[in-house]
Amino acid sequence: MNKVSLVIPTRVYLLHLAVFGVFLAGALWLITSLFAAGLVPLGSALSGIVVFLALIFLRRKFTPLRWLAIGIALALLFTLYPLLYTLFLSVTNMGSGHLMAKQQALARYESELYLPAEGETYRWAAYQAGEGAYALWLIGEDGTGRLAVPGAALQAVEGVGALDSDGFPESLAGYERLPLNRTVPLLSQLSAIDFGEAPDAIRIRSLREAAALQPRYRYDAAQDALIDLETGAVYRPVEGTFTSESGEELPIGFIDTIGIRHFQNFLGSEGFREPLISMMLWNISFAFCSVLFSFVVGLVVTLLFEDLPGKRVIRALLIIPWPIPVLISILIWRSMLNPDLGFVAPVLEAIFGASPEWFSNPLWTRVAVILVNVWLSYPYFYVITAGAIRSIPREIYDAAVVDGAGGWNKLYHITLPLLLRVMMPLLIASFTFNFNNFNVIYIFNFGNPPMPNTIVPMGYTDILISFVYRLAFISSNITNYGLAAAITVLLFLLVSVLVIVQLRFTRLFKEAV
Amino acid sequence: MSQAREFPVSGVRRAQSRLPRKALGMFIRYLIAVILILFAVIPALWIVSASLNPAKSLIGGTFLPQNPGFINYEQLLSNPFFPYVVWLGNSLKIAIITTALTVFLTSLSGYTLSRFRFTGRRTLMMAILVLNVFPSILGMVAIFSMLQQLGAFIDWLGLDGHAALILIYVTGSSGINVLLVKAYIDTIPLELDESALVDGATPWQTFRHIVLPVMTPIVITIGVLTFIASYGDFVIARVLLKSSENLTVMVGLQLFQTDRFDQDFGMITAGAVIAAIPIILIYIPLQKYVIDGLTAGSVKG
Numbered sequence: 001m002n003k004v005s006l007v008i009p010t011r012v013y014l015l016h017l018a019v020f021g022v023f024l025a026g027a028l029w030l031i032t033s034l035f036a037a038g039l040v041p042l043g044s045a046l047s048g049i050v051v052f053l054a055l056i057f058l059r060r061k062f063t064p065l066r067w068l069a070i071g072i073a074l075a076l077l078f079t080l081y082p083l084l085y086t087l088f089l090s091v092t093n094m095g096s097g098h099l100m101a102k103q104q105a106l107a108r109y110e111s112e113l114y115l116p117a118e119g120e121t122y123r124w125a126a127y128q129a130g131e132g133a134y135a136l137w138l139i140g141e142d143g144t145g146r147l148a149v150p151g152a153a154l155q156a157v158e159g160v161g162a163l164d165s166d167g168f169p170e171s172l173a174g175y176e177r178l179p180l181n182r183t184v185p186l187l188s189q190l191s192a193i194d195f196g197e198a199p200d201a202i203r204i205r206s207l208r209e210a211a212a213l214q215p216r217y218r219y220d221a222a223q224d225a226l227i228d229l230e231t232g233a234v235y236r237p238v239e240g241t242f243t244s245e246s247g248e249e250l251p252i253g254f255i256d257t258i259g260i261r262h263f264q265n266f267l268g269s270e271g272f273r274e275p276l277i278s279m280m281l282w283n284i285s286f287a288f289c290s291v292l293f294s295f296v297v298g299l300v301v302t303l304l305f306e307d308l309p310g311k312r313v314i315r316a317l318l319i320i321p322w323p324i325p326v327l328i329s330i331l332i333w334r335s336m337l338n339p340d341l342g343f344v345a346p347v348l349e350a351i352f353g354a355s356p357e358w359f360s361n362p363l364w365t366r367v368a369v370i371l372v373n374v375w376l377s378y379p380y381f382y383v384i385t386a387g388a389i390r391s392i393p394r395e396i397y398d399a400a401v402v403d404g405a406g407g408w409n410k411l412y413h414i415t416l417p418l419l420l421r422v423m424m425p426l427l428i429a430s431f432t433f434n435f436n437n438f439n440v441i442y443i444f445n446f447g448n449p450p451m452p453n454t455i456v457p458m459g460y461t462d463i464l465i466s467f468v469y470r471l472a473f474i475s476s477n478i479t480n481y482g483l484a485a486a487i488t489v490l491l492f493l494l495v496s497v498l499v500i501v502q503l504r505f506t507r508l509f510k511e512a513v
Numbered sequence: 514m515s516q517a518r519e520f521p522v523s524g525v526r527r528a529q530s531r532l533p534r535k536a537l538g539m540f541i542r543y544l545i546a547v548i549l550i551l552f553a554v555i556p557a558l559w560i561v562s563a564s565l566n567p568a569k570s571l572i573g574g575t576f577l578p579q580n581p582g583f584i585n586y587e588q589l590l591s592n593p594f595f596p597y598v599v600w601l602g603n604s605l606k607i608a609i610i611t612t613a614l615t616v617f618l619t620s621l622s623g624y625t626l627s628r629f630r631f632t633g634r635r636t637l638m639m640a641i642l643v644l645n646v647f648p649s650i651l652g653m654v655a656i657f658s659m660l661q662q663l664g665a666f667i668d669w670l671g672l673d674g675h676a677a678l679i680l681i682y683v684t685g686s687s688g689i690n691v692l693l694v695k696a697y698i699d700t701i702p703l704e705l706d707e708s709a710l711v712d713g714a715t716p717w718q719t720f721r722h723i724v725l726p727v728m729t730p731i732v733i734t735i736g737v738l739t740f741i742a743s744y745g746d747f748v749i750a751r752v753l754l755k756s757s758e759n760l761t762v763m764v765g766l767q768l769f770q771t772d773r774f775d776q777d778f779g780m781i782t783a784g785a786v787i788a789a790i791p792i793i794l795i796y797i798p799l800q801k802y803v804i805d806g807l808t809a810g811s812v813k814g
Contacts, residue, residue, distance in 0.1 A: 324789050328785045442748075
């Protein structure tokens, strides 16, 4: 179609420009904000996408790409960027205590206030609005009285009523004066409230005194240090943690690169490497058994029932598991195998006198997840295998029969080799999929039962991807995105090998190349 | 082979033995069929049976409930702590929007890739293919962190929102599907749309009125696959969504089940049955398209 050039009418062209202009304005604002907050990786990625889109919309040569622009932008943001960002995260300390960029952490510290021992003081009395918010009447050292409520600037109030002997108003419009005997029990509650508006907030120091709060930390950019104005301690960033000279650490750190420490951790340390290797072996066996058994069941079903009277009914019944959403299927199995709620345990106990511990015994839990996975996936293999076998030309069989081949011979020398050849990309893709089959592992038993005495929590049925999830999203107080990303990088490498093999077999790939 | 060795005998004896052997074979095959059908069907039957069981909690081995009724369904739909109806609504909304966007994007993109020649076309298709073979679950830590950062500036694009979830689903399902659409349009004769373009129609008009009507089958296939995938997704929604009223039905059910398995077992089974209905309703009439879609690209080779 080289002859027909893609001409866009002027009206449409202007519309494109207008929409792109609006998008550009928003994107530039976002990018500036991201860079200002120190979120350099995301800022750079978005800049790249914007430049790419600008090229498409401004250069005639790229006009056809307009129709692909949204898709490409989405793929760059949600597919390519996460891949690269994972690589970056794997060499950082991101995790609990290190969740923000340096600028964000500094801003957090610089907004922190403390109550200095000295400085301007006020005398105060407490008021309450109905059953609700508290307010203070503050009298400064110069004798002026002002009303202080949380979250609003101090205000002078005109026309207050009579003053008592200490100079506090007896009553305020909308507020009730709290006498001393009611104030005292509230003291601890009141002294936790910042009255007034930051950074000029005021807090109660004692029953007689209130004082202005002051910023607690100051960042000295010249020597890259955070100074605690209350104690005088100097904190310097050490791998993303603000550390004082005496070794004290502040709770909030920032994301910083720490090199390949995560990789050294799980490859170098014995306590880590061994459970990880056993997890990888289980991961491979799980994927392999799932594919093998699903394929075999699908194949057996095809061969046994293809010429059986009533095969349509049989087929319809056999693919019943297919349309049920995966989560629901796994929940069903989880309920069925549950020793208290399900029917499997009583049945097995009646027949064999005992029932396996499907959720607490490592071996039986592994058997159970493979069983569930086979139930989920064999209908797919059945349908595909049936299609593939039907597509094998009859003449080949006829020729084989002439040569004296029997049933097994035909199966072994014709059907299986041809079938495997056709199905190979699918089997590899299925292996890759099951290698990362988070759903079955996590929903069935959360990767449990837990392995004893591991450095970080691991389970006997955990596969690498569910372990990544555990590290990043479950143990909330020791979340470690950096380590999770490092394991993901390992997974990427393993999957890449599978992907390369798979692509060699794939039709779409051959067409695209 | 073994058959031939066991009975290297005259035609007469072979004919005699063939009938009972055939009957036995049939019997064994039907027996296997029955066993496998039980394996396939029992879990599905059991969940329906459990959902109709009015007993508060323990089923304790009874497969058929004593006096079946819809009490679990009534309780589920009126339960104030688990907003099941909201979850179901969220899931349907997310799946429908995802499907509409995906179908729109993939049809247009597939048309462009099939019909126009431009710089970077091949590279682009290669990139789509290679990027999409990696399971998207591998990016979950990075995506979580990215949305946390984005959400600090653009509220609706952050964690716990449906917009980001939909965009991630659209991206995930568009990749390979674009190539399927492209392959499908490649089979439509070029003359069909070329003549329209020569006659002065804009590319959009050509696409809208000439190409789109012809490619209905692939559009349905992609629509059905996308709907099933986005409605049924668990992990991405689990990672992104937090507050109870924003959950999808799959995430909600899983949390519900984790928290209250023993107490509310009946309600959970009722929830599972209802949640499966939309997919089954779509699947039964459109089964052919699902199978076509899943087999394309890998087997027909």
